[in-house]
Amino acid sequence: MSLPPDYMELDDEELLRQALTAREGDLRAFEQLVLRHQRRILADCRYLTREPDTSEDLAQEVFVKAYFGMQRFESRSSFRHWLQRIKVNHCLNHMKKRDSRGHSVGLDDEGTEQHAELHVAPAAEQELESEAMRRRVEAILHAMPPTLRVPLIMCDMDELPYEEIANSLGIGLSAVKMRIRRAREQFRAMYEAVQQQEKA
Amino acid sequence: MNQDPELGQPIELLSQQEHETGADFLNRVRNRIHRRTATSQVASFSWYLPRSVLLEMAGLLSHVAQSLAGRKEPK
Numbered sequence A: 001m002s003l004p005p006d007y008m009e010l011d012d013e014e015l016l017r018q019a020l021t022a023r024e025g026d027l028r029a030f031e032q033l034v035l036r037h038q039r040r041i042l043a044d045c046r047y048l049t050r051e052p053d054t055s056e057d058l059a060q061e062v063f064v065k066a067y068f069g070m071q072r073f074e075s076r077s078s079f080r081h082w083l084q085r086i087k088v089n090h091c092l093n094h095m096k097k098r099d100s101r102g103h104s105v106g107l108d109d110e111g112t113e114q115h116a117e118l119h120v121a122p123a124a125e126q127e128l129e130s131e132a133m134r135r136r137v138e139a140i141l142h143a144m145p146p147t148l149r150v151p152l153i154m155c156d157m158d159e160l161p162y163e164e165i166a167n168s169l170g171i172g173l174s175a176v177k178m179r180i181r182r183a184r185e186q187f188r189a190m191y192e193a194v195q196q197q198e199k200a
Numbered sequence B: 001m002n003q004d005p006e007l008g009q010p011i012e013l014l015s016q017q018e019h020e021t022g023a024d025f026l027n028r029v030r031n032r033i034h035r036r037t038a039t040s041q042v043a044s045f046s047w048y049l050p051r052s053v054l055l056e057m058a059g060l061l062s063h064v065a066q067s068l069a070g071r072k073e074p075k
Helices: A013-019 A030-049 A051-074 A079-100 A121-125 A127-141 A146-157 A162-169 A173-200 B011-016 B025-072
Strands: none
Touching: A013 A030, A013 A051, A013 A079, A030 A051, A030 A079, A030 A127, A030 A146, A030 B025, A051 B011, A051 B025, A079 A127, A079 A162, A079 B011, A121 B025, A127 A146, A127 A173, A127 B011, A146 A173, A146 B011, A173 B011
16 A cells, blocks of 8 residues: 655645545645645735735635636646636636626726725834734735736736736736836835834 | 846835635635535536436336337237
């Protein structure tokens, strides 16, 4: 009898192979993939949708979609990037549905929004620096308009190529490049402003 | 990969962002997978069962027809 594989030591692609060949109901290899990527997928869902309450549900649905779609995975990209694509499509669909119900600002709305979360400095000072930094980044992203925030996350968090961002958002390549440049400028300016605010 | 001169801190912080999940995150993913698997099995069974019954009945009718035809043959 062969020993069960040590899933912790396997890379993503090998885990995916194990998950594909596992007996029905045996989720151990896939669960290892979930454990490995859940924090990142959750952060992405939170920042893309700005919905802390529903982002856990969205992240779980991303993994369920990945599980039932893993037979279609082609090794042209890494598992991580494949998962990011599922997540981006899932979140964008969710946001379109939400916006069509008139619940929130649309993907085409401009203008920086005022968020109380930007003023987290006093509490953050008492926390670990990494947690303070995470909260700072989240607050800035939440305050950015969707037109800039979404392409910025897709480019600099998900590391998707410009062409794919353009296709997903249904806009031209030059528009994507321009939005990402503006988003980076705005993110940098807001980050420095928040840092100065915290020091003061 | 997108090579941009605009990259650097704090933009690079974005690629390191993670958020702690709830304690039951994995359990909930597992439950959703099991639920969806069970639903698809029920759906496929609900299609498979009438099909099997119809095939069985067709086989039975064909068997009866054959035996009747055998009886009518001259001795």
